[in-house]
Amino acid sequence: MESAVLKENAPVPSQARPRRRPRLRAAAIAAVVLLGGTACTGSPGPDPSSTTPATRQGAPVTFRFGTGADPAGLDPALVADTESYRVTRQVLEGLVTNDPVNGAPAPSLATSWKELGDGLSYRFKLRGGVTFQDGTPFDAQAVCTNFERWYTLPKSTRGDGSGTMFKQVFREFSDQPKDSIYGGCTVDGPLGVTLRLKMPLTGFLQALTLPAFAISSPAALEKGTANTLNQTFYGNKVSKYALHPVGTGPFMFTSSAPGTVTMTANPKYWGEKGQIHTLIFATYDEPETRLAALEEGTLDGFDPVTPANFDKLVKAGKQVLQRDPFSVMYVGINQAVPVMKDLKVREAIAAGIDKTTLVNDFFIAGTAATGQFIPPKLSGFNNAVPGIPFDPVKAKELLKSSSYKGQEIKFYYPTNVTRTYLPTPEKVYAEIARELTAIGFNIKPVPIAWNDGYVKAVTSPGDHALSLMGWNGSYADPDNFVGPLFGAPNGELGLQDPQLVSKITRARSLPNGPDRTAAYDAINKLIAATVPAVPIALPISAIALSDTVAGYPLSPVLNEVFNHVTLTPPAK
Structure with missing residues (x-):
């Protein structure tokens, strides 16, 4: 899964300006994000009338950025992968965004908000004078149209919904109202809207920063029959709207072709327009081709950098920027496969994987092995939960005393892709498969190209006993x-653990403080004890930039919008 800091009140920057490094040294600049208070009672934003859009100067600039995979679709409500969001973040905006300095929720299409009713509703004041890229006005009714669309998504559109952020945040849709915490959306005048919840959600404002909750033009949704998946985009079933999203963002979607998405600057954007006129995201399956394109000037930057390319970039004196780790790479275990229900089998898998070797050999330096799914700088990380240590002798003993009798274990892994949390998936798979074979497992490799539906294959019910996956934190x-992984049953893990679900449901509604931290400590302990999946690493990810780039809005949650890219002046 995708589509991921520091302890509360630690003032640190989350953006960094790249600098030219001396040869053979990487001046890698880490971007970090602050944990803001999640139960914000009011957050003032700039007065709409005081917003003065920046004027673009100089000749039109085309900026080409290389990526490691194609987007799955461009309707952010129905996708969860970083490459789709990389595009939609440029085109669409939500009510709130991440503050670039402290990471807290900050004004975007809403200029201020107020918590009401002990966290059961939030009233937003909306930004005036904003239009969608199709010329229709942005207003409160547009906001409610989007929220009601997400809540009422039909099964034919969403499937079981487990891959949508709406379900991961609000738990269910309108066909199961008793299990959903979404309470409705009310228009309070042209520029006022109230969102209601059925139970408090401490991270509600943070969750609204997700690209999935960006506001689309209602007219474009209707014109594009957004709930009817009768088109194809990079091999995925999508709607007409997902072929041409329309929002309020700094860039307008222009076109897509195999391996390429093109956008142009929105001339009527309400905020900072920036220097880039044409923005192109180009897919390069192989790390070497991305590197070559940057070196020859075909690309102005790319993401992600692999460990092997990192050294080459440093030696060539190229700019390399590192993000603060805010993702987890893991091995998924599907308990819908009968033998995986045996705890001893799952413990054997965990004890048989040498995380240190994986981290040292296949990830960028600074990546840490982990025994937990919560990063250590987030509240709720539990120092007393180191996870199951690598011990092949113990792993063999566990396997011998388990119900496993040599059955074939299908191990799914992606090919032809580079992810920020998994820069070299084939090599990581090969090492883990070798280690598990050494302790007695009969591993059957199941490689699937990322663009041929890998994510769907491992997140849907199926015969994948093991899978390589990762999660990019978004807030x-x-x-x-x-x-998202353990809070409800899903096809990826085949998990039926009412106790774990209950603990997560309770913890997410607790106010920030010792009780909430203790609740997540207990969740970490339960996950470590029951081994529904094996966390491997908290990866460092990095991007490479040409010397034409003077500043880049680096973000650990990948909120990188290209109107904030600054370019060096041309030589006179």
Whole structure:
């Protein structure tokens, strides 16, 4: 899964300006994000009338950025992968965004908000004078149209919904109202809206920073029959709207072709327009081709950098920027496969994987092995939960005393892709498979190209006993890490653990403080004891940039919008 800091009130920057490094040294600049208070009672924003859009100067600039995979679709409500969000973040905006300095929820299409009713509703004041890219006005009714659309998504559109952020945050849709915490959306005048919840959600404002909750033009949703998946985009079933999203963002979607998405600057954007006129995201399956394209000037930057390319970039004196780790790479265990229900089998898998070797050999330096799914700088990380240590002798003993009798274990892994949390998936798979074979497992490799539906294959019910996956954190709350994976039954893990679900449901509604931290401590302990999946690493990810780039809005939650890219002046 995708589509991921510091302890509360630690003032640190989350953006960094790249600098030219001396040869053979990487001046890698880490971006970090602050945990803001999640139960914000009011957050003032700039007065709409005081917003003065920046004027673009100089000749039109085309910026080409290389990526490691194609997007799955461009309707953010129905996707959860970073490459889709990389595009939609440029085109669409939500009510709130991440503050670039402290990571807390900050004004975007809403200029201020107020918590009401002990966290059961939030009233937002909306930004005036904003239009969608199709010329229709942005207003309160547009906000409610989007929220009601997400709540009422039909099964034919969403499937079981487990891959949508709406379900991961609000738990269910309108066809199961008793299990959903979404309470409705009310228009309070042209520029006022109230969102209601059925129970408090401490990370609600943080969750609204997710790209999935960006506001689309209602007219474009209707014109594009957004709930009817009758088109194809990079091999995925999508709607007409997902072929041409329309929002209020700094860039307008222009076109897509195999391996390429093109956008142009929005001339009527309400905020900072920036220097880039044409923005192109180009897919390069192989790390070497991305590197070559940057070196020859075909690309102005790319993401992600692999460990092998990191050294080459440093030696060539290229700019390399590192993000603060805010993702987890893990091995998924599917308990719908009968033998995986045996705890001893799952413990043997965990004890048989040498995380240190994996981290040292296949990830960027600074990546840490982990025994937990919550990053250590988030509240809720439990120092007393180191996870099951690597011990092949113990692993063999566990396997011998288990119900496993040599059955074939299908191990799914992605090919032809580089992810921020998994830079070299084939090599990581090969090492883990070798280690598990050495302790007695009969491993059957099942490689699937990322663009041929890998994510769907491993997140849907199926015969995948093991899978390589990762989770990019999207906002600074522990629920964003444990909730999507373990907070409800899903096809990826085949998990039926009412106790774990109950603990997560309770923890996400507790106010910030010792009780909430203790609740997530207990969740970490339960996950470590029951081994529904094996966390491997908290990866460092990095991007490479050409010397034409003077500043880049680096973000650990990948909120990197290209109107904030600054370019060096051309030589005179």
